[in-house]
Amino acid sequence: MAPNDTPPSGTAHDSEQRTQFADLIRARRAELNEGLNAFAERAVDPVSGVRVKRGWIYRLETGQPVTPPAFEELRALAEACGLPVEALQDAAGSQFHGVDPLSGGSSEATAYVRKLDRLPADQRERLLRLIDTLVPPDSPE
Structure with missing residues (x-):
């Protein structure tokens, strides 16, 4: 191995x-x-x-x-x-x-999340930091 x-x-x-x-x-x-x-x-x-x-x-x-x-x-x-x-x-x-974690979200949110897989890891991390500035992780949905 x-x-x-x-x-x-x-x-x-x-x-x-x-x-x-x-x-x-x-x-x-x-x-x-x-x-x-x-x-x-x-x-x-x-x-x-x-x-x-x-x-x-x-x-x-x-x-x-x-x-x-x-x-x-x-x-x-x-x-x-x-x-x-x-x-x-x-x-x-x-x-x-067999649970799709995105099945409960809006179609718009689901489309955005599915696109994340196509981003390089560093860009996903930067996007997450941006989202966290707009909606802090501990805030209610």
């Missing part, structure tokens, strides 16, 4: 299998240039102390069956990824339950 324990890109997946969550974790770990061991060491929920084990992460990334993560496990993975837990909740909901 590669030095940072990245699963082979040709891993077979069932054509119907959703992989949003696995793809998010795999991509973020690659962005961080982190192996499975180091990533799993940091996957600890800061509130409860729940840890996500290396084997579970490996099985997730290679498309093997895994138990959907509980909220504490999502928070642990968010900690390791350096991402908001909401991003992981959305991806996990899509992969494990």
Whole structure:
């Protein structure tokens, strides 16, 4: 396996299998240039102390069956990824339950959010900072 324990890109997946969550974790770990061991060491929920084990992460990334993560496990993975837990909740909901996180929003909001995937990471970050100046993250919707 590669030095940072990245699963082979040709891993077979069932054509119907959703992989949003696995793809998010795999991509973020690659962005961080982190192996499975180091990533799993940091996957600890800061509130409860729940840890996500290396084997579970490996099985997730290679498309093997895994138990959907509980909220504490999502928070642990968010900690390791350096991402908001909401991003992981959305991806996990899509992969494990077929829930489209954008289905409840307005069609205009949905269209904007879908365009975000086409922006480079630095531009998405700048856009988020701009939005946060207009609507602070802690303000009610």
